[in-house]
Amino acid sequence: MADPFVFAKPFLHMLDPERAHELTLRALEANLVPAQPQVDEPSIAIDLFGRRLHGPVGLAAGFDKNARVFRRMYAQGFSFVEIGGVTPRPQRGNPRPRVFRLPEDGAIINNMGFPNDGAEAVVRRLGGERPAGMLGINLASNGDSADPAEDFAGLVQRFSNYADYLTLDISCPNSANGKVFLEPARLRDLMARLGALDRGPVPPKLVAKLSPDIDDALLGQLIEVLLEAKIDGIIVANTTIERPETLRGNASMRGGLSGRPLFARSTAMLAQVAHLTGGAVPLIGVGGIASGPQAYEKIRAGATAVQLYTGLIYGGTALVTRIKRELAVLLMRDGYGTLSEAVGTARSARKVSP
Numbered sequence: 001m002a003d004p005f006v007f008a009k010p011f012l013h014m015l016d017p018e019r020a021h022e023l024t025l026r027a028l029e030a031n032l033v034p035a036q037p038q039v040d041e042p043s044i045a046i047d048l049f050g051r052r053l054h055g056p057v058g059l060a061a062g063f064d065k066n067a068r069v070f071r072r073m074y075a076q077g078f079s080f081v082e083i084g085g086v087t088p089r090p091q092r093g094n095p096r097p098r099v100f101r102l103p104e105d106g107a108i109i110n111n112m113g114f115p116n117d118g119a120e121a122v123v124r125r126l127g128g129e130r131p132a133g134m135l136g137i138n139l140a141s142n143g144d145s146a147d148p149a150e151d152f153a154g155l156v157q158r159f160s161n162y163a164d165y166l167t168l169d170i171s172c173p174n175s176a177n178g179k180v181f182l183e184p185a186r187l188r189d190l191m192a193r194l195g196a197l198d199r200g201p202v203p204p205k206l207v208a209k210l211s212p213d214i215d216d217a218l219l220g221q222l223i224e225v226l227l228e229a230k231i232d233g234i235i236v237a238n239t240t241i242e243r244p245e246t247l248r249g250n251a252s253m254r255g256g257l258s259g260r261p262l263f264a265r266s267t268a269m270l271a272q273v274a275h276l277t278g279g280a281v282p283l284i285g286v287g288g289i290a291s292g293p294q295a296y297e298k299i300r301a302g303a304t305a306v307q308l309y310t311g312l313i314y315g316g317t318a319l320v321t322r323i324k325r326e327l328a329v330l331l332m333r334d335g336y337g338t339l340s341e342a343v344g345t346a347r348s349a350r351k352v353s354p
């Protein structure tokens, strides 16, 4: 069947990006988006957080902030879906316009600042049956919160019965409290506080999402804190406030850059995190993936699984199917029977700076 996104894209891209996104969510809610073929090769199955997944491609945070369509996204080819960022109380986020397309660059700049319906509304939507696929919930503190650690503690307790993993977003460039835990001492205190919480009978994994805008020295310190606190996984990376010189579109807008121009930086950082963690925890590689070879590069740099968002804006969900097909071909080309054999294989070939 022809991909409806091919017809919808010119129309959607004439609209303001947030309006286009709202229409996309409504189409998904109304079940108007046909499912992708579920024909994953056994070779691309992975183990993540103690579960077997049919493929390594997940939906990154920010697409389904309010848990409106997560159940539909598994049929779009994702084996895991991360909803959110969710804050304790509802908030409006930054003034609009706050999302911008850079089509020549395959990129987006967003300065959303976590607009969301708040934890209670999201809990209500999560009610009912747990989806068969893996579910992650991305957590953030309110922009005006006086105690961001308290926000995270409350969110972890509130959502523990609903998710396979909870992501601590300590890397948002667009919110007043977005980056306070990029200070190692504060991160250590936060992790100690979260570690002491009762996370219920089947505790969800705790995962940290890092910013690409930190230097190697700070990265080393943060990884040390996270490993000491027995973090279960690390997501690399969030959007960047850097503006690479290669950008062709207008990049003067405020906010975090995602998509193609983020690929090189986020993949280099992923390799660095893989080196620093030495396989102690699974890594999720995200940033600029728009093809199978790029997903493969993340996996070879050390990612157990990958996520994407911006690629969908330019390629629709057929991209998810294409990535998985291409991955299966690449694994076969390189003689790997399973995807896990390929994880981190670029590391031995990579020079690590002293």
Ligand SMILES: Cc1cc2nc3c(=O)[nH]c(=O)nc-3n(C[C@H](O)[C@H](O)[C@H](O)COP(=O)(O)O)c2cc1C
Residues within 6 Å of the ligand: 060, 061, 062, 063, 065, 084, 085, 086, 099, 108, 110, 112, 114, 138, 169, 209, 237, 238, 239, 258, 259, 260, 262, 286, 287, 288, 289, 307, 308, 309, 310, 311
């Ligand atoms: C519009 C938009 C909203 C986002 N919102 C969130 C968010 O709420 N929490 C979060 O951790 N990341 C958020 N992200 C970042 C993505 O999850 C991802 O880390 C980043 O976009 C890089 O991946 P990509 O190049 O595939 O988009 C958002 C990204 C975009 C484009």
